[in-house]
Amino acid sequence: MRMSQLFFQTLREAPADADTVSHQLMLRASMIHQIAAGIWDYLPLGLRVKHKIEDIFREEMDAIGGQEVTLPVVHPAELWQQTGRWYQIGSDMARLKDRAGRDLVLAMTHEEIMAELAAAYVSSYRQLPFMLYQIQTKFRDEPRPRAGLIRTREFTMKDAYTFDRDNAALDAYYPKFYQAYFNIFNRCGVDTVAVKSDSGNIGDSTAHEFLAITPIGEDTLVICDNCGYSANRQVASFAKSAPVAAAQQPTEEVATPGAETIAALAEFLGIAESETAKAIFLMADIDQPDGTVKSQFVFVVVRGDMELNETKLTNGIKARRLRPAVVEEIRAIGAEPGYGSPVGIRRDQVLLVVDDLIPSSPNLVAGANKVDTHLRHVNYGRDYTADLVLDLVAASDGHPCPNCGSPLHTVRGVEVGNIFKLGTKYSVAMGATYLDENGESKPIVMGSYGIGTGRLMAVAIELHHDDNGIQWPITIAPYQVMLVSLATEKTPEVTAAAEALYQSLKAAGVEVLYDDRDERAGVKFNDADLMGIPLRLTLGAKGLKNGIAELKLRRNGEQRELPLATIVASVQEIIAAEFARINARAVEMPYEG
RNA sequence: CGGGGAGUAGCGCAGUUUGGUAGCGCACAGCGUUUGGGACGCUGGGGUCGUAGGUUCAAAUCCUAUCUCCCCGACCA
Structure with a gap:
């Protein structure tokens, strides 16, 4: 491609709206162009990168038995009504x-459509297993798009789905994806860690997420440098x-004027935060x-020195969602904001965890x-009991690793x-079943596997x-060589x-991108x-006189002179x-x- | 949805306090000089000042409403 023909306009200064590096550089290099919040054009340079990444998806998916399809972006509401979503x-x-x-919906994901496809085509165990994938646009009306391509509303996703006859077969397929995903990210130059993730509302089965470590990240990861333990903070545990131990002492009231926070309370009484109980x-x-x-x-009661992990609580009580209670609701159960206690509340109206x-x-x-009053020497079992006793607190910096006890960070x-x-949630809802050897009808067991292309591109930057500027790994670079x-x-x-x-x-x-422009x-x-x-x-x-061209590697600035006589072979070698x-x-x- | 910030030329910004009919740098076009890490000179094109009302002789500037974008949080299948 000739630069004189390329559709682009580099910017010396980044638009003021951009404040993450990948966002700024993609704008400055004319890779993407914004249309609305979380909605982007890919320009020729950016699109080439996107295609490179997607080609890697295809290679790795095909290598583990995938077959590519394309499913629609607009779906009839009926399919989504069938699964309840x-x-x-x-x-x-x-x-x-x-x-x-x-009614129609814009595809946020494609479980319904994939399960429908399986329902339409699969009738026998002989057809299983198989794996289909697609690279497709999805739309989620995110409340807050951010950071360029990191979090968008319209985005491209490689999503794959496996169809197996039972859980054992899925368990056998799943690790292939685990490896294929590492291959994909590594080939894109993106180091990741895989952590078990919260599987949310969809069943209680295994899920992993792959995270790239970067300060702009939206997720918090808990890591042990000693033994390699890593987990999303949402599900991380610690020792x-x-x-x-101490003898239980009689409960007594103590006046604590204005001590509405744990910090203030501990300070006022001159005790450690770990000697208090926090009510939420x-x-x-x-x-x-x-x-x-x-x-x-x-x-909820946690010790004063701990923080509640709402994901653990949500899962523990099988809640659909949580929100903070308002003052009227708190008073209605006999508690007082800032001075809440599990002792003496209207127990019949409360789920105490x-x-x-x-x-x-x-x-x-x-x-x-x-108001302005606390109780000393409150003891679980003697003074109150809970409906549920669970691990509810968030792991933080310094907490001991659950495996080896070293400090987490x-x-x-x-x-x-x-x-x-996924299990059978979608296959059951969509009627995706097969007949086994005994002529018995069984639901297909599914798995789903996603990677966001644009986000991966941004993370690579x-x-x-x-x-x-950018230092593309050659595997996903828009061009391999810039000829100046x-x-x-x-x-x-x-x-x-x-x-x-x-x-x-x-x-x-x-x-090769050939800079043939009349520029300095x-x-x-x-x-x-x-x-x-x-x-x-x-x-x-000068170089031409000596029969050489200069080569410079973008990633480390390394330079060398290449004789023109053999330059094509030399360049090919370096690329390889x-x-x-x-x-x-x-x-x-x-x-x- | 809560909190904060911003909308003036493609990009970065000034002008708004104190109303007087829009400016700077980059980019862009032409000519000339230049030519190994964002050249220089001259000339030129481009803006309903986010939008809609209102106040006023006069509004980028004051008032009201509204839209959009960004950041923090909440949310995130």
């Missing part, structure tokens, strides 16, 4: 009507040290056996459900992919850039040589750096070496179910 999902799902007034008031929507949803007051550290922590200070990560054992001609009007021989070199590189199958050297070099093409070949009058360098990262990863 039409009713469960709120305004994240974009809905529209066709000319006849029929809770046993509290010091929530309202939970909980599904009832009769199919209705009940709004339940949930009274305590962290499993509480029963073994003696003589805690809790509220008295009266937290880092930020971006979820670039996830794999998920977050991990590979310097002050001058430094010809001027006075050196037509340089133009001729550059043209010839451009043609030979192209003929040899090298992906500095402009060309800066654009080359910004766009991040891995190899830069510079051909100028760059590929080998990246691909060597795709190694076997032990699967930890």
Whole structure:
């Protein structure tokens, strides 16, 4: 491609709206263009990167038996009504009507369509297993798109689905994805860690998410450097040290004027925060056996030095969602905000859930459900009992690793992919069944596996850039070689040589972007750096006289001179070496179910 | 949805306090000089000042409403 023909306009300054590096660099390099919040154009350069990434998806999916399909972006509402998600999902799902007034939805994901496809085609166990995937646009009306391509509303996703006859077969397929995902990310130059993830509302089966460690991440990851334990903070556990045992002392009221927070309370009484009990008031929507949803007051008690992990609580009480209770609701159950206590509340109206550290922590200070008053020496079992005792608290920096006891630390990560054992939820709902050897009808067991292309592209930039621009791994770079001609009007021989070199590189199958513009050297070099093409070949009058062109590697600035006589072969060798360098990262990863 | 910030030329910004009919840098076009890390000179094109009302002789500027974008949080199948 000739730069003089390329559709682009590099920017010297990033638009003020952009404040993450990948966002700024993609805008400055003319890779993407914004249309609305979370909705983007891919320009020629950016699209080439997207295609490179997607080609890697295809290779890795095909390698584990995948077959590519394309499913629609607009779905009839009926399919989503069949699985119930039409009713469960709120305004994240974009809905529209066709000319006849029929309800349609914009695809947020494709479980329904995939299950429908399986239902339509599969009748026998002999057809199983199989795996289908697609690379398709999805739309989720995210409440807050952010950071360029990191979180968008319209996005492209590679989503794959497995169809197996039973859980054992799915369990056998699942690790192949685990490995394929590492291969994909490694081949894109993106280091990831796989952690078991919260499987949310869909069953209680295994799921992993793949996170790239970067400060711009939206997820918090808990990591142990000593033994390699890692988990999303939503589900991370830690070794809770046993509290010091002590004889239970009689409860007594103590005046604590104004001590409405744990910190203030501990300070006022001159005790450690671990000697207090923290009360948290929530309202939970909980599904009832009769199919209705009940709004339940949930009274949570954790030790004062701990933080509630709402994901653990949500899962533990099987709530659909949680929200903080308002003052009126708190008073209605006999508690007082800031001075809440599990002792003396209207127990029949409350679901009381305590962290499993509480029963073994003696003589805690809790509220008295009266303003400016607390209770000393509150003891679980003697003074109150809970409906549920669970692990409810969030792991944090410094907490002991649950495996080895070393201190944990937290880092930020971006979820670039996830794999998920779906089970039979969708196949049952969509009637995707097969007949086994005994003529018995059984639901197909499904798995789903997703990777966001744009997000992966953005993360690659977050991990590979310097002050001058992007440093694409060659596997996903828009072009492999940037050929910079430094010809001027006075050196037509340089133009001729550059043209010839451009043609030979192209003929040899090298992906080359040829800067044939009438620009000064500095402009060309800066654009080359910004766009991040891995190899830069510079051909100028001096070099031509000596029969050489200069090669510079974008990723480390390494330079060497290449004789023009053998330059095509040299470039091909270097490209191959760059590929080998990246691909060597795709190694076997032990699967930890 | 809560909190904060911002909408003036493709990009970055000034002008708004104190109303007087829009400006700077980059980019873009032409000419000339230049030519190995974002050249220089001259000339030129481009803006309903987010939108709609209102106040006023006069509104980018004051008032009201509204839309959009960004950041933090909530949310995230």
